[in-house]
Amino acid sequence: xxxxxxxxxxxxxxxxxxxxxxxxxxxxxxxxxxxxxxxxxxxxxxxxxxxxxxxxxxxxxxxxxxxxxxxxxxxxxxxxxxxxx
Amino acid sequence: xxxxxxxxxxxxxxxxxxxxxxxxxxxxxxxxxxxxxxxxxxxxxxxxxxxxxxxxxxxxxxxxxxxxxxxxxxxxxxxxxxxxxxxxxxxxxxxxxxxxxxxxxxxxxxxxxxxxxxxxxxxxxxxxxxxxxxxxxxxxxxxxxxxxxxxxxxxxxxxxxxxxxxxxxxxxxxxxxxxxxxxxxxxxxxxxxxxxxxxxxxxx
Ligand SMILES: [Zn+2]
Numbered sequence: 001x002x003x004x005x006x007x008x009x010x011x012x013x014x015x016x017x018x019x020x021x022x023x024x025x026x027x028x029x030x031x032x033x034x035x036x037x038x039x040x041x042x043x044x045x046x047x048x049x050x051x052x053x054x055x056x057x058x059x060x061x062x063x064x065x066x067x068x069x070x071x072x073x074x075x076x077x078x079x080x081x082x083x084x085x
Numbered sequence: 086x087x088x089x090x091x092x093x094x095x096x097x098x099x100x101x102x103x104x105x106x107x108x109x110x111x112x113x114x115x116x117x118x119x120x121x122x123x124x125x126x127x128x129x130x131x132x133x134x135x136x137x138x139x140x141x142x143x144x145x146x147x148x149x150x151x152x153x154x155x156x157x158x159x160x161x162x163x164x165x166x167x168x169x170x171x172x173x174x175x176x177x178x179x180x181x182x183x184x185x186x187x188x189x190x191x192x193x194x195x196x197x198x199x200x201x202x203x204x205x206x207x208x209x210x211x212x213x214x215x216x217x218x219x220x221x222x223x224x225x226x227x228x229x230x231x232x233x234x235x236x237x238x239x240x241x242x243x244x245x246x247x248x249x250x251x252x253x254x255x256x257x258x259x260x261x262x263x264x265x266x267x268x269x270x271x272x273x274x275x276x277x278x279x280x281x282x283x284x285x286x287x288x289x
Contacts, residue, residue, distance in 0.1 A: 012200075016266050043204045048273045050206045050213075052241050055226070055272075058219050059242050064118040068135050072117060075139045076146065078110045 008034075011041045019049055098158065101149055109149075113142055116159060119243045120166045126238050127170040127231065137173060141166040156252045163239065163253035171231075205280035212283055225275040229268055236261055237268035 011034055017023045018031060035042045073080040096115070100108035117138060124137035144165050152161060212218065226234060232254075239250045240261070251261045 012270075016262060016269070019269070040200070040202050043202050044200055044273070046206050047204065047277060048269050051273045051276050052269065054213060054218075054222060054276070055237075055242050057214060058222055059122070061219065064121050065131075068121065068131075068138070069117065071135070072113065072139055072142065073110075076109075076113065076142055078106055078113065081110050081114050 008038060008041050011035070011038075012044060015045060015048060018045060019052065096158070098152075098154065101158065102152065104150070109146060112145075112158065112162075116162055117142070120162060123163065123166055123235070123238055123243070124170050126226070126234060127167070128173060129227065133170075133173055137166055137169045140169045144169070157249065160245070160249045160252045163245070163249075164255065167235065167254060201274055201277040201281070203277050203281050203284065205277065205284055208280060208283060213280075218279075221279050222276070225272055225279070228275065229271060232256075233264050233268040233271065236264040237272070240265055241269070 011018075011031060014023065014027070014031060023031065035045060070080065096108055096111050097105075101112065120141055121134055121138050124141075125131060125134035128134050128137065141162060145162055152158070156164075226237065229237065235254055236250060236256075239245045239253055240247065245253065247258050247261050247265075250256075250265075251258045254261070256264075
């Protein structure tokens with residue numbers, strides 16, 4: 001990151017927008033150009049994106065346990081909807 | 086990435102307000118998994134998470150007729166769940182418990198000057214999502230401050246918008262954005278440290 005430290009820092013300040021695809025077109029072009037030429041920033045952006053993806057993928061392992069669900073409907077005194085989606 | 090906000094479009098607010106049990110059961114069915122995950126994340130304990138889950142929907146059931154509709158029903162549910170979780174933690178507060186306030190954590194959670202640069206994206210899915218890696222992901226997220234943890238959980242895992250996350254946690258949107266960036270970079274750093282070892286193991 002020694003070649004253009006200011007620009008790298010700026011890139012990382014925009015990392016949220018970059019990841020969420022909310023950058024204005026003009027700024028986006030500049031950033032994309034930088035990312036093509038700067039390995040370090042590209043790695044940071046890619047690994048941050050991958051980090052988020054991994055968390056989204058493992059979300060499924062924390063489903064509501066069946067017994068917890070049953071007790072919830074019991075406590076709320078509601079009939080359990082059928083789960084045949 | 087799926088960035089759809091979690092809408093309640095097809096659950097009628099009028100039906101909910103007028104006390105329709107069917108509509109309420111639909112609401113429970115739709116949001117109980119994410120409310121449970123959030124409570125589990127904050128309390129770190131499945132019994133507590135279950136208590137929070139039940140209290141959240143009981144409170145919602147009793148308060149629905151007063152629901153103003155200034156935020157969406159889902160955001161309102163998350164807000165109740167966050168408050169219930171924090172209240173429960175406060176009640177159990179022992180000498181060694183984590184701080185339970187949504188305190189401002191500016192300048193914490195390492196905004197380190199140097200970034201670890203290691204491209205571990207190329208590791209096979211099998212390794213990225215092994216049971217050991219999954220356990221590490223969980224542990225890494227638990228290392229964040231309560232605020233960063235909750236912002237990341239709601240925005241990036243449950244897919245709420247910035248505005249919905251701000252409403253649920255009663256923070257400003259600017260605060261959510263800052264916390265989100267910190268959380269993402271901190272997790273990236275922790276994961277880089279972890280996967281770095283996997284990469285060097287492969288090279289050896
Ligand atoms: Zn750069």
